[in-house]
Amino acid sequence: xPSSIKILGIDADDTLWQNEEFFRMVQDRFADMLAxxxxxxxxxxxxxxxxxxxxxxxxxxxxxxxxxxxxTAIDVSQAQVPxxxxxxxxxxxxxxxxxxxxxxxxxADCLPQLADTYKLVLITKGDLLHQxxxxxxxxxxxxxxxxxxxxxxxxxxxxxxxxxxxxTAAMVGNSIKSDIVPALDAGAAAIHIPARYExxxxxxxxxxxxxxxxxxxxxxxxxxxxxxx
Amino acid sequence: xPSSIKILGIDADDTLWQNEEFFRMVQDRFADMLAxxxxxxxxxxxxxxxxxxxxxxxxxxxxxxxxxxxxTAIDVSQAQVPxxxxxxxxxxxxxxxxxxxxxxxxxADCLPQLADTYKLVLITKGDLLHQxxxxxxxxxxxxxxxxxxxxxxxxxxxxxxxxxxxxTAAMVGNSIKSDIVPALDAGAAAIHIPARYExxxxxxxxxxxxxxxxxxxxxxxxxxxxxxx
Numbered sequence: 001x002p003s004s005i006k007i008l009g010i011d012a013d014d015t016l017w018q019n020e021e022f023f024r025m026v027q028d029r030f031a032d033m034l035a036x037x038x039x040x041x042x043x044x045x046x047x048x049x050x051x052x053x054x055x056x057x058x059x060x061x062x063x064x065x066x067x068x069x070x071x072t073a074i075d076v077s078q079a080q081v082p083x084x085x086x087x088x089x090x091x092x093x094x095x096x097x098x099x100x101x102x103x104x105x106x107x108a109d110c111l112p113q114l115a116d117t118y119k120l121v122l123i124t125k126g127d128l129l130h131q132x133x134x135x136x137x138x139x140x141x142x143x144x145x146x147x148x149x150x151x152x153x154x155x156x157x158x159x160x161x162x163x164x165x166x167x168t169a170a171m172v173g174n175s176i177k178s179d180i181v182p183a184l185d186a187g188a189a190a191i192h193i194p195a196r197y198e199x200x201x202x203x204x205x206x207x208x209x210x211x212x213x214x215x216x217x218x219x220x221x222x223x224x225x226x227x228x229x
Numbered sequence: 230x231p232s233s234i235k236i237l238g239i240d241a242d243d244t245l246w247q248n249e250e251f252f253r254m255v256q257d258r259f260a261d262m263l264a265x266x267x268x269x270x271x272x273x274x275x276x277x278x279x280x281x282x283x284x285x286x287x288x289x290x291x292x293x294x295x296x297x298x299x300x301t302a303i304d305v306s307q308a309q310v311p312x313x314x315x316x317x318x319x320x321x322x323x324x325x326x327x328x329x330x331x332x333x334x335x336x337a338d339c340l341p342q343l344a345d346t347y348k349l350v351l352i353t354k355g356d357l358l359h360q361x362x363x364x365x366x367x368x369x370x371x372x373x374x375x376x377x378x379x380x381x382x383x384x385x386x387x388x389x390x391x392x393x394x395x396x397t398a399a400m401v402g403n404s405i406k407s408d409i410v411p412a413l414d415a416g417a418a419a420i421h422i423p424a425r426y427e428x429x430x431x432x433x434x435x436x437x438x439x440x441x442x443x444x445x446x447x448x449x450x451x452x453x454x455x456x457x458x
Contacts, residue, residue: 083312
């Protein structure tokens with residue numbers, strides 16, 4: 001049966017390429033750097049609290065994460081942390097910004113196939129320049145008809161991007177909160193591909209009973225799944 | 230004579246509202262904080278060098294500026310700067326991010342008039358979330374048919390935004406390098422409104438002999454000027 005879907009919105013971080021895994025690695029190194037002041041577990045909680053507090057002013061992305069790490073290091077050390085440790089934190093963030101792109105399994109094969117059949121639209125939140133750079137480095141740019149880098153993914157984000165075609169659109173992504181629920185609420189279908197790691201701020205309840213909610217184990221399963229929607 | 234122009238691209242920072250003036254104030258406070266390590270003049274040079282070095286990884290905006298200030302403070306103090314000074318630098322940057330918008334003279338009166346006659350498109354570079362927040366706070370959002378927040382303003386930026394209407398488009402802005410030269414090269418007209426302060430990285434030679442280059446002393450002069458183009 002041919003698919004009723006014509007347009008695919010596709011998330012980037014942790015859907016097309018690894019992202020959260022790098023954040024976890026950096027957070028572990030951050031905990032090592034500050035072990036003299038606080039054990040890893042409460043430190044992670046402090047950092048997450050700083051990220052939450054700063055989200056409205058910094059938005060998503062590595063620069064805000066770097067600034068939240070610096071702030072946390074100063075807080076938990078009661079301003080005793082030496083400047084060379086802060087220097088190391090900044091350098092670690094700069095390394096994150098220039099980290100090579102690792103595509104997730106199935107993406108390199110399946111995305112070109114999808115591009116033959118569907119209109120593909122990249123929909124990602126995060127830092128404008130860094131998301132552009134990651135897309136360029138991924139080599140996937142040419143498969144997308146359009147790219148939307150947005151500050152937040154809400155119902156009206158999807159309504160605006162899909163417009164009157166929303167009923168023939170499906171959003172593909174790893175975040176229930178940002179990719180799935182608001183896309184369903186806008187009237188699109190949604191395909192969830194769980195990531196290995198999920199950022200604490202993206203946790204949300206799966207809309208399992210929604211008739212247009214689908215799950216794929218890996219990106220390569222999206223191709224088959226779509227013929228059934 | 231009615232204007233041949235139908236579409237106006239308008240820059241935001243230092244064209245519609247003050248921006249560089251806040252950066253200057255913060256740089257002066259930054260110099261006070263680090264006076265024990267280096268005098269103001271060479272410190273400003275160090276900071277500008279850090280901004281240049283980091284532009285490709287951080288892009289434009291306050292978060293990158295904050296990180297460049299932190300890096301500079303550590304550099305010039307040879308990692309002797311106390312953590313509480315870095316804390317003050319981060320707080321100062323956070324204050325910049327939440328600073329109220331000060332519209333430049335003539336904008337509040339002239340922009341609604343322009344919106345009656347022309348299709349207005351905001352074209353600004355900088356941080357996605359912060360530029361959105363500034364536009365919302367400015368109260369000017371409804372006058373624009375479209376908003377483009379871009380990572381860099383180059384010829385193809387203007388070609389893409391103005392499309393086939395480029396001959397009836399004019400770009401209005403304070404930066405010769407970002408608003409004027411690439412817009413002229415794309416085939417649009419360009420109206421330069423010099424700002425009180427110009428960022429060192431935006432300095433460029435005025436294309437005074439270009440037939441589609443115009444100058445306005447203040448934003449309010451744009452209304453009159455357009456009837457002559």
